[in-house]
Amino acid sequence: MSDRQKGLLKAISEVFSNAFNRYCARHIFANFKSYFPDVKVRNLFWAASRSTNIKDFNVAMEGIKAVDLGAYTWLKDIPVDNWSKHAFGTDVKVDHVTNNLTESFNSQIDSIRNKPILQLVESLRTKVMKKFSKREQKAKDWLTDLPPSVRAKVNKFQREGRHIQVIHVGNSEFEVLHEPVTVLVDFSKAICDCGVWQIYGIPCKHAMACITHLGVSLIPYVASCLSKEAYMLTYAGKIHPIPDESSWPQIKGDKVHPPANKRKPGRSKLARRTESDELASHKRSYVLRCGVCKAIGHNKRTCPNVPSHAKKKKKSDELAPGKCTGNFFILTSRLIIPTHCDPSSLVFSAIATAASPQYQVQ
Ligand SMILES: [Zn+2]
Ligand SMILES: [Zn+2]
Structure with missing residues (x-):
């Protein structure tokens, strides 16, 4: 998942030639809305990006076309398998359309990112080591076969599928009547016409209705990569601690020195470069309290209890x-x-x- 930086796209296609590549929809959206600010096409953009099947996608795109033909052709130029759920490869079992998850990584490393390279790598190692051990421990306490985040989605789809009627066609096939449409579910392929099962790796509400109809356990139908076992395997690896430098073996030869530090003119920048569409974090470090009425949320200049002529007096x-x-x-x-x-x-x-x-x- 990238923000379509040109160098990055080239590097990914060379280094990870077999990897699925997605473009962050939030990033595309920031560009899109600067050209097409109409709120109608903006909402339809997200509908198109989050469509899990071609039918819903086409409805959203036709909607955009009806409002603004320019917006439609602009979007058509971006390869659809990079930004709309329905066209994503179904092997991954991840439905993210934005790279918001990198934000959480950024906030994790925020306190160490300005350190010199050795301290940076060392701090990262310690952080990752702690995280791995914490997550592995946490998973051991789970009582179900599914991680809580997967369980939450399963529960949601189960709830939604409670009143859906199904017809067992035979073998592994089902016809599901869900007004106003009929969808087909195939258990042998773990697919549903709605697209959710194959993209999320979790049976959709239609498949859930079928599972209830059959009275079987749903666990075998959740993709194995989403199981508690797979979660624990992810964090099973250990990053072993490095002993203190004083106990390192002495090696003969030239001493390796760091490269000469060339200082660029001006004050060095500490803050991470943010994208134009990123929300600036203008968080107040204190609570705003009015000096006149002592209420929270405004100051004495904007106090509603002070008549406006009195404020201008000075x-x-x-x-x-x-x-x-x-x-x-x-x-x-x-x-x-x-x-x-x-x-x-x-x-x-x-x-x-x-x-x-x-x-x-x-
Ligand atoms: Zn479905
Ligand atoms: Zn006040």
């Missing part, structure tokens, strides 16, 4: 040029003169005229 009234506050004489908002200066003096007149040409000393 600018328009207190610092009005030509006004005398008693101790000070205000010439301009920047030039305030103590009143013990004699306004008739030549010096005062010169300052006053220079600072505020409209001010005339009589």
